[in-house]
Amino acid sequence: MLREVRERVLAVPGARRVYRAAMLWLGGFRGEIIALRASALTYLTLLSLVPLLAVIYSVIDLVSGHAPFHEGVQKYVNDQLGIGAGAAISVTLTEFTSKATVKTLGAIGFAVLLFSSLSLLWNIESAFNHIYAVKQARSPVQRLLKYWAFLTLGPVLLSTSIWVTWKIGQMQEAHGHGHAGHSEILHVLAALSSVAITYAGFGFLYKVLPSARVRIRSALSAAFVAGTAWELAKFVFAALSTRLVQVHKIYGSVAVLPIVLSWIYISWLICLSGCRFAYALDASRKSELRSPLLIAAEAREVFVARVFLALVKMRRSSPVRAGPIARHLEVPRRLVLEALRALEAAEIVVEAKRGGFVPAREASRVSIAELRAAGRRSLGFPQQDPDATGEALSRVFATAEQAAEGALDESVEAFLRRVEKPAPLGVLEQKDTPPAISPVISRIKP
Structure with a gap:
C-alpha cells in the first residue's frame, strides 16, 4: 500500500x-x-x-x-x-x-x-x-x-x-x-x-x-x-x-x-x-541516484584492489606497513589497515612477524577477480538462513559471476603492465601516484 x-x-x-x-x-x-x-x-x-x-x-x-x-x-x-x-x-x-x-x-x-x-x-x-x-x-x-x-x-x-x-x-x-x-x-x-x-x-x-x-x-x-x-x-x-x-x-x-x-x-x-x-x-538534476549500498560496495571493491596494487608497487625487499600505503593513497591509515585485513583473510597478503604486509604470492598469480571478491567479503553483510528464494537468487548471481570471470581473469601483473607501460613493476617509489582504477575511489578522502 x-x-x-x-x-x-x-x-x-x-x-x-x-x-x-x-x-x-x-x-x-x-x-x-x-x-x-x-x-x-x-x-x-x-x-x-x-x-x-x-x-x-x-x-x-x-x-x-x-x-x-x-x-x-x-x-x-x-x-x-x-x-x-x-x-x-x-x-x-x-x-x-x-x-x-x-x-x-x-x-x-x-x-x-x-x-x-x-x-x-x-x-x-x-x-x-x-x-x-x-x-x-x-x-x-x-x-x-x-x-x-x-x-x-x-x-x-x-x-x-x-x-x-x-x-x-x-x-x-x-x-x-x-x-x-x-x-x-x-x-x-x-x-x-x-x-x-x-x-x-x-x-x-x-x-x-x-x-x-x-x-x-x-x-x-x-x-x-x-x-x-x-x-x-x-x-x-x-x-x-x-x-x-x-x-x-x-x-x-x-x-x-x-x-x-x-x-x-x-x-x-x-x-x-x-x-x-x-x-x-x-x-538532483542528474540521472537517477544509485543505491547507497551499491555505491559502497563498488567503492570498497576498488579501494581494496587499489591497496593491493599500491602494496605490489611499493614493496621491494621488506614488508610494507599500512602507514606508507595510507600516505601513498592519501587516505586514513585505518581504512588501509581494514583493506589489508580483508586481503589477508582472502589469503592474498600475509603479515610479517616484524610488522608490515607482503603479497602471499606473485602478482602474476593474483587475478582482479580475487581482489574484487576480497573487497566484497569485507563489506560484512549479515548471513541469512537459506530458503528457496535465496537459493534461486544465488544461482542467478553465480551465473552472472561466471560470465564476468572472463573480463576479471587478468592478473595483477598484466594489469599493471597494461595501465602503466612506462613504469616497470616494483620500481616506483612510495611517493608515486597509484594507477587510477575508477573515479569511485576519489570519494574516499581523509
Missing part, C-alpha cells in the same frame, strides 16, 4: 527530482559531518572575528569616509552577533574593533589581522568544497584574489544595503507620525530590507565561494531556505536566551561567552546546511 502511494507521488512531474534532492540533502548530514565542521568554523570565527571586522570597518572608512556608514554597519553586525547577549557583546566588539586599526597596530600588525581574516575565508571555502566534493580547488593566487574581492566589495555592498535601511528608518520618523498607514508601510519595508541583506549574503556565499559551478537558481533557493531558517533561529534563540537564568548563575560575568558560542555554532550549522541544499538541488 505504502509502495503504491510512493510510486504515485513520484509519478507527479518534478516530484522525483524533489525526492532525490531531499535524499541528497539529508544524506549530507552524515557524509560531510556538517555538525563537526560547524564546530571547527565556530572556533575559527572566535579567533578571526575581530580581525575580520577590523578589516571591514577600515574598508568602509576608506571608501565612504562618513561616520554614519561605519556606525550603521557596526550596529547591524553587533545586532546579528549579539543575539541573546544584549549590549554586552556590542560594547566588547566595538571596543576591540576600534583599537584594531592601522594607526594603533602599525603595518605589520594590520597585516597579521588581514592574514587572520583570509584564513577564515579559506576555511569556509574548504568546507564548501568538501560538500561539493571538489577534487581540485582554486590555486592560492585565485583564492587570494577572490578573498580580496570579498573584503573590498562585500563591505561596500553591505554598507549600501544598510544605508537604504537607515534612510527608510529616517523617512518613517519624519513622515510616520501624521500618516499611520504610511508608517506601517515604511516599517514593513525596513524589516524586509534587513531580511533581504540576509538572503543576499547567503546567496553570494553559495554562488561565488565554492570551487564548483553553482546554478544561480540553486544558490538563490538555498539562500532563501537558509536565510529564512536563520531569521527564525534568531527569534527563537533570542527568546530562549532571555530565560537562561541558570547560565548567569553558573558562569557569572562570562555568561555571555557560551551564549555567543552557541549562536555562532547555530549560524554555521544553518549556513553549511544551506550549502548542502544548493548542492542537492544541482545534483
Whole structure:
C-alpha cells in the first residue's frame, strides 16, 4: 500500500527530482559531518572575528569616509552577533574593533589581522568544497584574489544595503507620525530590507565561494531556505536566551561567552546546511541516484584492489606497513589497515612477524577477480538462513559471476603492465601516484 502511494507521488512531474534532492540533502548530514565542521568554523570565527571586522570597518572608512556608514554597519553586525547577549557583546566588539586599526597596530600588525581574516575565508571555502566534493580547488593566487574581492566589495555592498535601511528608518520618523498607514508601510519595508541583506549574503556565499559551478537558481533557493531558517533561529534563540537564568548563575560575568558560542555554532550549522541544499538541488538534476549500498560496495571493491596494487608497487625487499600505503593513497591509515585485513583473510597478503604486509604470492598469480571478491567479503553483510528464494537468487548471481570471470581473469601483473607501460613493476617509489582504477575511489578522502 505504502509502495503504491510512493510510486504515485513520484509519478507527479518534478516530484522525483524533489525526492532525490531531499535524499541528497539529508544524506549530507552524515557524509560531510556538517555538525563537526560547524564546530571547527565556530572556533575559527572566535579567533578571526575581530580581525575580520577590523578589516571591514577600515574598508568602509576608506571608501565612504562618513561616520554614519561605519556606525550603521557596526550596529547591524553587533545586532546579528549579539543575539541573546544584549549590549554586552556590542560594547566588547566595538571596543576591540576600534583599537584594531592601522594607526594603533602599525603595518605589520594590520597585516597579521588581514592574514587572520583570509584564513577564515579559506576555511569556509574548504568546507564548501568538501560538500561539493571538489577534487581540485582554486590555486592560492585565485583564492587570494577572490578573498580580496570579498573584503573590498562585500563591505561596500553591505554598507549600501544598510544605508537604504537607515534612510527608510529616517523617512518613517519624519513622515510616520501624521500618516499611520504610511508608517506601517515604511516599517514593513525596513524589516524586509534587513531580511533581504540576509538572503543576499547567503546567496553570494553559495554562488561565488565554492570551487564548483553553482546554478544561480540553486544558490538563490538555498539562500532563501537558509536565510529564512536563520531569521527564525534568531527569534527563537533570542527568546530562549532571555530565560537562561541558570547560565548567569553558573558562569557569572562570562555568561555571555557560551551564549555567543552557541549562536555562532547555530549560524554555521544553518549556513553549511544551506550549502548542502544548493548542492542537492544541482545534483538532483542528474540521472537517477544509485543505491547507497551499491555505491559502497563498488567503492570498497576498488579501494581494496587499489591497496593491493599500491602494496605490489611499493614493496621491494621488506614488508610494507599500512602507514606508507595510507600516505601513498592519501587516505586514513585505518581504512588501509581494514583493506589489508580483508586481503589477508582472502589469503592474498600475509603479515610479517616484524610488522608490515607482503603479497602471499606473485602478482602474476593474483587475478582482479580475487581482489574484487576480497573487497566484497569485507563489506560484512549479515548471513541469512537459506530458503528457496535465496537459493534461486544465488544461482542467478553465480551465473552472472561466471560470465564476468572472463573480463576479471587478468592478473595483477598484466594489469599493471597494461595501465602503466612506462613504469616497470616494483620500481616506483612510495611517493608515486597509484594507477587510477575508477573515479569511485576519489570519494574516499581523509
